Amino acid sequence: MTRQLHLLVLGNPRFGSSWRYPGVVNGPAAVLESVIETAKTAERGTFDAIFFADALNYGPEAAWPHKATEDFEPFTTTAALSRETERLGLVVTGSATFQAPFHLARQLISLDHLSGGRAGWNVVTSFAEAAAANFGDGGVVAHDERYRVAAETLDVVQKLWDSWGPDTVVEDRAAGVYNDRRKIRVPDHKGEFFAVKGPLGAAPSRQGHPVIFQAGSSAAGRAFAARHAEVIFTGQGDFERGRAFVEQVHQQASSFGRQTPPLVTPSLGFIVGSTEQEAKATERTIFEHFIPEYQIGWLQEVDIDLTGADLDGPVPLSAFAASTETHQTALAGYRALATEGNPTVREFLFRTVTAFGARVVGSPERIADEIERWYTGRAADGFILAPSGLPGQLDAFVDHVVPILRGRGLFRHEYRGDTLREHLGVPRPPTR
Secondary structure (H helix, E strand, O other): OOOOOEEEEEOOOOOOOHHHOOOOOOOHHHHHHHHHHHHHHHHHOOOOEEEEOOOOOOOOHHHHHHOOOOOOOHHHHHHHHOOOOOOOEEEEEEEOOOOOHHHHHHHHHHHHHHOOOOEEEEEEOOOOHHHHHHHOOOOOOOHHHHHHHHHHHHHHHHHHHOOEOOOOEEEEOOOOEEEOHHHEOOOOEEOOOOEEOOOOOOOOEOOEOOEEEEOOOOHHHHHHHHHHOOEEEEOOOOHHHHHHHHHHHHHHHHHOOOOOOOEEEEEEEEEEOOOHHHHHHHHHHHHHHOOHHHHHHHHHHHOEOOOOOOOOOEOOHHHEOOOOOOOHHHHHHHHHHHHOOOOEHHHHHHHHHHOOOEEEEEOHHHHHHHHHHHHHOOOOOEEEEEEOOOOOHHHHHHHHHHHHHHHOOOOOOOOOOOOHHHHHOOOOOOOO
16 A cells, blocks of 8 residues: 555643643633544544543642643543544553553443544553552552563453454344354453453454554663554654664564554644744744743653752753653653753753654744655654644644645545544454
8 A cells, every 4th residue: 555644633632831821711611622623623634543642640749730630531532532523533542551451451442333443542651650659559660561561461452352253243133142152252361460351242343453552662662562563652853863763663573573564653743833933923922831840840750850940041961860760761852852952941841842752833834844854754654743732723734734745645635444544554453
């Protein structure tokens, strides 16, 4: 199949300081409406999917005074969106270390059926101490061990999804037999971390089962993604690092015997204006409303402590841990942001608003040029867009950047299928 650009969008509402922006209405009803609007706008732009990141805690205490509350849980949010959209993929984040495999399997296949085969699962290995405290007193599992737990979680979930094959349901009304008992597979899994009997009472969805996303970029995370993921969400901040990452993933996937490597979709923060000057003015508005104290608090989760630092002084590299068992890729990415161009603490904190992925500010042509450069240069197969949260920015992207990408033959004019796998060109998984 001809290679095509993939576009997804982060759907998380009221991210960071966006609740302060001019024109933003807060509160549960308004937040729900904004999430629905984001999904419908993405579908109007024929995006592959809307993607929800997630954390199993409210974040570091230092961020609490500055953080909005309505960051809805992704499984219920996407279930609601399944009734508001028709084609758009729905990707949810689920923790492979804190959420039980049986619950994950059941929730995900339910979402896949409710949406008509549009679900995806972003498999994460939760790293925050505050999240661990919400699931007992065992603390955070060591970094590389988390990926061993995640591998077993994924194995159990996929076994449960395969409990029913395509011919298990016979629906014999005369005999009163719905399932062929001989064809129900009982996983009866007994592993290092989990014991799960099964089966799961759900037939395969229209796309077989949800698409597997993964967001790790450390050595262990990259190996996990190269072996298991169908799409990788990563935070490569510049073109050369992006291309090197894609090459590494392709080589590792091949070493694992995979014929088709995962798609790689880095994060892309954008600010679009009709002209470069308008885009810069919009960026200034966002800068004037971002909350440095929130960013300082949030960065504590990845072992960066800028408490008490002079906001208009240089970034003290002593604030960065030498190593971490939490999020190694984030720590390295933020350290790079702190050293490129010698920013002040305030400027560095503003850079972290769109995390450590790629970022482009400018006219529609400028943004389309950057997307095309990464895509044609094999530094990305597409992007997970991270809008600023300012009202109108995603609409501006769909109305002005997407037509340019279409005109260049890079992006679809219309959906050619109904499922997320069809949008992504990812094959239906074989029953194991």
